[in-house]
Amino acid sequence: MPQILELIREDHDLIRALFDELESNPETRDVRCITLRRELPGHMYAEEATLYAHLRERVPEEIRRSLDEHTEVRETLARFETIPQRDDAWMPALVDLRERVEAHFASEEGEVFARAEEHLGRSDLFALGETFGREKVAAARYIAV
Helix, strand or coil, X not given: CCCHHHHHHHHHHHHHHHHHHHHHCHHHHHHHHHXXXXXXXXXXXXXXXXXXXXXXXXXXXXXXXXXXXHHHHHHHXXXXXXXXXXXXXXXXXXXXXXXXXXXXXXXXXXXXXXXXXXXXXXXXXXXXXXXXXXXXXXXXXXXXX
C-alpha cells in the first residue's frame, strides 16, 4: 500500500481528470457528475479522518484552514448539484467549483504535505495510507449519488 500523501495526490489527479472531462465532453457529464459526487466528498472525509486527525494537534492552524476549505468545497458542491446541466449557470458553477477545489489542492499539496512530512515518520505515512483507503470505502457507503 502506498503512503497517504501518494494516495491523496492520486485522488487529486483523478478529480482533476473528472473536471477536465466534465468541461470538455457533454456526452459523459451524467456519469462524470455521479463519479465526482462520490469521489470528492469521500476523499475529503478520508483526509479528515486520517491525515488531518493526526496533524490537528501538531499544526492546528493549517488543519483549521484545510477544514474551512473543505466546508467551502462542500457548500459549493451542494449548490452546483442543484443546477440542471442544461441551465446556462451550470458551466460557470462547474468552473467555480473547480477553482475552489484546485485552490484547496494547491495549499494542501504545499503546506499540509510539508507539515506531514515534517511531523510524521515514514511508517506513520504508510499506516495512514492503509487507513485512508479504508475510510474512503466506508465513506462511499454513506454518500448519496
